[in-house]
Amino acid sequence: MANAAEVFGKAQTNPIVLTQALKEWAIAISALRSGSQILLLRKGGIRDPRQPFSEIPRRAALFPTYEHQVPHYLKQPVEIASPDVNAPIVIDTWAHITHGFLLSSEAEVMALLPFHIWTAEFVTERLKWRSHQPLQALLLRAYSLQQPVVLGRSPSHAGCRSWIHLETPIFTQNSMPALSEQDYQTHLKALEDAIQSVNDDFKLKPFERN
Secondary structure (H helix, E strand, C coil): CCCHHHHHCCCECCCCEEEEEEEEEHHHHHHHHHCCCCEEEECCCCCCCCCCHHHCCCEEEEEEECCCCCHHHECCCCCCCCCCCCCCEEEEEEEEEEEEEEECCHHHHHHCHHHCCECHHHHHHHHHCCCCCCEEEEEEEEEEEEEEEEECCCHHHCCCCCEEEEEEEEECCCEEECCCHHHHHHHHHHHHHHHHCCCCCCCCCECCCC
């Protein structure tokens, strides 16, 4: 029988220090953590500064949020419990953000529908919100932390913002990837093919390493 390292990829032994966290729906983080999804669609939060891809951290903790989670926006609706606003935040996943590109047409957004948990209604609404601003697609290779990190709630975590500075850095040693490198590349190719089916000029380009 194959061991976990052979199936899912080798555990990460060279620790990375994470000082930034990306806020995302808790249920979307679960999908990334399980390897069933590698895609996030973002327009940024109301409190976010305008931030080009060149300034997006390439590696970040994934900070679960329960704000704006709406069951009927999910392809498979689940009961979403209201979180205890006084409960600590548990971070169990981080990600290497490998690629990013902009989506400006509904055809491109619909082509990506098989690659995430959200309904067509939700992604169409997200595309049209702030219609002058393209929808950002981020592709992430997720990793499970060996030991979840528990954070006390802070006013700096609140509000509609995408990025949070971590006052206490998170170390990633012995993290386990959700997907092997081969499987991750297979997901990337399928996603690229889907976009090219409606946009012949599209080419998936990785971020430079940093």
